[in-house]
Amino acid sequence: MGKVGKFAKVLAYTFLTVGACLMILPFLWMLLTSFKTVAESTSMNPFVFFPNTVKWINYLEVIEKNNFVAFYYNTFAMILFRVICSLLFSAMAAYAFARLQFPGRNFLFGIVLFQMMVPTQIFIIPQYLMVDALGMRNTIFALVFPGIVSAFGTFLLRQFFLNLPKELEEAAKLDGCNIGQTFVRIMLPLTRSGLIALGIFTSLFAFKDMMWPLIINTSTESATLSSALAKIQSAISVHYPELMAASVLAIWPMLLIFMVFQKQFVEGISTSGGKL
């Protein structure tokens, strides 16, 4: 039995390590390329994995040419508002869809699902026209706009609410809580991991959304990290090291956010609902 356990453990570590190596490859590549010369970065024959000398100049050039402070500010303002909106509205709607009976529930949930089935590209021009009609191009509001509500988040949190035991609500009802109180006090804390996951995804999707900020926020100061990156990419089309330096500059805050929040998973139910 012990031997089998040890063997399983070795297998698990091997599996995870091999997988991890594959996963980290693009990031490692990005980091290494950001320190290379142009010739090193495009050379495949012979293939150059490690740069000859570390070229910090790539970073300096990119920082000098671009206003990263503005990009960080815009990106984080966008992420902040999108996360607040999507967590709040999605949690409310998800709870109603999962736990409450009301006329039109299935139909309305059908609309939520329906939205997810449509490729996002079709929304760009109609949403552009709306923001334009409001005279809101080149603002943080414009960046937040398509993410004010989230069908994805509603569907995700609904699954988490569905999985909570029914007895909880009955107990809360006996304690004299109304539906809103039950939701906020009892149910919401129990879906903590789901909320964190949604927060991470919302930030990530917002961060990666490139086409919308490119088109709606055309002035340089109102760009987000990813739209600025796309612009930098077209500017330095073959200067891969500078492009990768810009990518590293764009990515590290996201990495940090994830590293901080993924720790929350470890807590999970053991702290919030352990009494179950």
Place this chain on the structure above:
Amino acid sequence: MNNIISTRKKVSKSKLNMWLWGWFMVAPTMIGLIFLNIIPIFQTIYLSLFKSGDFGRGNIFVGFDNYIRMFGDAQVWHAVANTLLYTLLVVPFSVVFSIIIAVLLNGKIKGKSFFRTIYFIPMMAAPAAVTMVWRWLYNPQFGLINYVLNRLGLDSVKWTTDPQVALIAISIIGIWSIVGYNMVLLLASLKEIPRDYYEASEIDGASKMQQFFVVTLPLLTPTLFFVSVTTIIQSMQVFDVIYMMIDVANPAYENTVSLVYLFYNNSFKYMDKGYGSSIVVLLLVIIMIITYIQLKAEKKWVNYM
């Protein structure tokens, strides 16, 4: 008599209360979705009945002409087949991989948060970096993969231009980039499983393997349902990677072009928005059928507490 009426009134009052709460709580999301998404969707469906003019003007009503043209367009059927095949390759593999990884990372493993971060990285990498790396890996002359194959005494493969393998090459990127997403979701729901359940099964003398199948898997089903619905939808909408790796001039174009790619080309490149819209409608219908089947099947395999 009086009594009955009063109780009925009472019931309907609490019911009404629930209705009001329900409507109130879904209202912000629904209003937002209707304006931001549902109206544009119906505009798209409407537009599919027109030969679109430029800049939203001068649309000419053509009835179902776009659809008739679509059904006779071999490229559309290639795209349907490619899209379905891609989904069939990506969804099962990515879901199985992510379950294994999530369960391993939920167990007693050293460096958990390190691994979690690493598995999540592909989702964060900028598209430019992702394409560059994979182009290098797949490069026919001096890519890493062919280098390894040659070392093993195998022939080189034209990963991105051979019509037989290009879709597989694209699917590998798809699996690679979605594993982290599924893993995070599954981890989140693994953490919600109360410890008592495991303790109870341990007392019953269940092995780790039995625990997985008896406790973990059934309790994961709500999230698995979500994961499978969303990954299928995402896979059906595959666009970015194909768009960045396969040009129209590529010999493997016919064997890799997806429905969204075709829609994009028609709507945004060739400015034939009416035809592009009809392709979106076809995609929508296919996704709706698949999702409907999944919703029907939900009751059969998904366990809610």
Place this chain on the structure above:
Amino acid sequence: MKNKVLLLMLVFVLSLTALTACAGNKNTSPANNENKQTEAPKQTGKDSDTSNNKGDVTLRYAVWDSNQAKGLRVMADEFEAANPGIKINIEVIGWSDYWTMLEAGATGGSLPDVFWMHSNEIYRYASNGMLMNLNDQIGSSSKVDLSKFPQGIVQIYNFEDKQYGVPKDFDTIGLWYNKTLFDAAKLSYPDETWTWDDLYNAAKALTKDGVYGMLAPLHNQEGYYNFVYQNGGTIITDDKKSGYDDPKTIEALEYYVKFVRDGLSPEVYADSERAEALQNGVVAMGLFGSWNLAGFTANEFLAKNFDVAVLPKQAKQASIYNGLAHSIAHNTEHPEEAWKFVEYLGSKEGQDKQAQLGVAISAYEGAADLWVSSNTTFNVKAFVDMVKYGVIRPYSNTTIVWEDKAYEALKSAFGGKESVEAAAKKAAAAMNQSLEAE
């Protein structure tokens, strides 16, 4: 539309009050609420570009090539200094997103005031009245003289006798070659005397040790188009018919495909792989346009080993050339200021400046020579020399559609699965079908 946002904000705030009140957290809820309420307007206030001094006019100037942005900024600064009260806001968006943005802007009535126009798109914008007719302005201007520009480029932007753009620059295609490999093989460098045979023989001599002599990708502008016109063939006839079934065109395509079929060129289809092949020393020669100059100059390997020459000739000399123009939105709020800026950009002064700064090859007569001295790494004069016999990149009202159709038809010939003639005939049929639908 405004109602909707108000409604959303209202719901947002309401739901917060409702929820926190339910939870009974009376202590913290007011603070929370205030936060949210102050944050909501903040998102709308920041970065809005309406905060100009009275009387100041800000022009939006949209371009797609960020390589040029720096130089254009210098020019805009000069213009601003000479024209107090006008500010130029340069907006850079990459090629494909540029057109999506412009499309959305045209549909919604919010086009940039001044923007770049391209031969692929001019028809849609001009025929739909999206651009300002500049006939009167040009007629009464003492600075813009269209006769000083290559007439081919002027004509692109002329629709039904109305001029919708003032030429900005031009580009041609050059033959890039690896000097080091030429020296090692003791071959003389390509020059204006080269014929197709010289090119083929050089490619053959250079193909060894894993290096291909030539790069013949499935690419039109930086590829077979040039050979088609050198051979006296055509891609599109004057009466808007496909030229792919012209025997001269087929002959040129056969010559071009032969490089691939004879193993003198790798089989390259993807756009990105073309430059990669050059940068990795996989090919000794290749056709690339003048717009690659900035990138190629930045690459140490290319700067050290490569140079550029004019294209070879067959029946005649030819190089595909194309040029951009500056257009003004039909509904700009500042037509006079916008014209002032376009006038400056199209004047001798502006064009000379653009060339000196190395931004692009200015289209104005004589200005190109100034551009030549802006780059000393390569023999860039070749690009200017080719203008005399340059052929405007073939275009019609829906250029992109039939260009893609031609690619789809021709790739089987490149892969050796079909004869060039059969593939070219297919391309012609598909292209004619698309041209008829215009």
